[in-house]
C-alpha cells in the first residue's frame with residue numbers, strides 16, 4: 037500500500053516505538069525521561085486522532101458507517117486510557133501493567149484501521165488525484 041494509507045501506517049509505527057520507550061522507562065523507574073516521552077506521545081497521538089477524525093472519518097462514514105462509528109468509539113476509549121495513564125504518570129503511581137494494557141488497546145486499534153480504513157483511504161486518495169498524476 038502506498039500513499040496516504042502507507043504514511044498513516046508509518047505514523048502508527050512511530051507511535052508504537054514511542055510507546056515501547058515509555059514501557060522501558062516505566063520499567064526502569066526513570067521518571068524524568070518518562071515524563072518527556074509521555075508528553076511526546078500524548079501530543080502526537082492526539083494529533084493523529086484529530087487528523088483521522090477530521091479528514092478521514094467524515095468521508096469513510098458514507099462508505100462504512102458501522103466501522104467508522106467503531107473507530108470513533110475506540111478513539112474515546114484510547115483518549116480515556118491516555119488521560120488515566122497520564123494522571124498515574126504525573127502522580128508516579130503508574131504500573132507496568134497499566135502501560136501494557138494501554139499498549140494492547142492501542143495496537144488493536146491500529147490493526148483495525150490498517151485492515152479497512154487505511155486501504156480505503158489510499159484508494160480514495162488516488163481517486164481524487166488528477167488523471168496522469170504519478171506518485172513518487
Ligand SMILES: [Fe+2]
Nearest residue numbers: 085088111149
Ligand atoms: Fe485511530
Ligand SMILES: [Fe+2]
Nearest residue numbers: 084088146149
Ligand atoms: Fe490511526
